[in-house]
Amino acid sequence: MYPPKHFQTSEEENHKLSALINDNALATLLVNINEAFPHISHIPFHFEECDTSTEAKSKVLIAHVSNQHPLAARLSTQGDVSLSLVFHGEHSYISPHCHTKDNDSTNGQVVPTWNYAKAHVTGIATPIVDPELKYQQMKRSSQHFEREQQRPWQLTEVSDKKIRQMLTAITFFKVRINTIEGRFKLSQNKSTAVRAKIAVQVASRNKPFLARQILDN
Numbered sequence: 001m002y003p004p005k006h007f008q009t010s011e012e013e014n015h016k017l018s019a020l021i022n023d024n025a026l027a028t029l030l031v032n033i034n035e036a037f038p039h040i041s042h043i044p045f046h047f048e049e050c051d052t053s054t055e056a057k058s059k060v061l062i063a064h065v066s067n068q069h070p071l072a073a074r075l076s077t078q079g080d081v082s083l084s085l086v087f088h089g090e091h092s093y094i095s096p097h098c099h100t101k102d103n104d105s106t107n108g109q110v111v112p113t114w115n116y117a118k119a120h121v122t123g124i125a126t127p128i129v130d131p132e133l134k135y136q137q138m139k140r141s142s143q144h145f146e147r148e149q150q151r152p153w154q155l156t157e158v159s160d161k162k163i164r165q166m167l168t169a170i171t172f173f174k175v176r177i178n179t180i181e182g183r184f185k186l187s188q189n190k191s192t193a194v195r196a197k198i199a200v201q202v203a204s205r206n207k208p209f210l211a212r213q214i215l216d217n
Contacts (some may be wrong), residue, residue: 007197017119017182020089021045025145027056031083041069043173045085046144055152061175062137075127083125083175089117090210094187098201105106115202115214118183128172186217
């Protein structure tokens with residue numbers, strides 16, 4: 001089995017995947033445009049905000065692309081489009097010297113490795129074509145991504161004419177999630193003492209969140 005089971009998340013840990021997506025919105029998008037190879041690009045996503053239940057929110061993602069994007073053309077002609085997304089959490093190289101005493105590899109691992117957290121999503125993209133719904137989604141998206149700014153930008157700062165121009169130049173779509181899987185390689189197969197040493201080194205590289213994940217898994 002690849003990756004090993006201890007590097008995969010269970011259904012009970014889906015909240016970790018939702019958190020990873022919320023904190024790392026820029027996804028790698030893969031969609032088949034022709035038979036030769038998939039189109040690859042990088043698009044920010046967020047969970048749908050209009051549903052009232054947490055479960056429903058976690059099953060629908062919202063995004064938009066320029067009308068010049070290959071996916072926009074597929075959505076306009078085909079309607080529903082299958083795609084895959086990869087959301088990237090923090091990652092770090094792990095040297096055997098990271099957690100061994102006096103370079104004695106018998107107390108840890110004998111080869112270098114890499115720690116990371118990823119979420120893999122497959123789903124069906126459906127275009128949002130109603131002008132009012134597009135406006136509402138633009139509003140929700142700006143509120144979502146501006147939420148941590150000291151002075152959040154708002155649509156009201158832009159003229160109605162400019163907003164109409166933006167809305168006609170982009171394609172909004174929702175992705176109903178079919179599968180969501182985690183790939184969390186966080187030294188789970190190491191002892192608590194070894195993970196603690198790895199976490200210290202990872203934190204020293206200005207990756208405190210990854211360090212906490214290593215300690216918690």
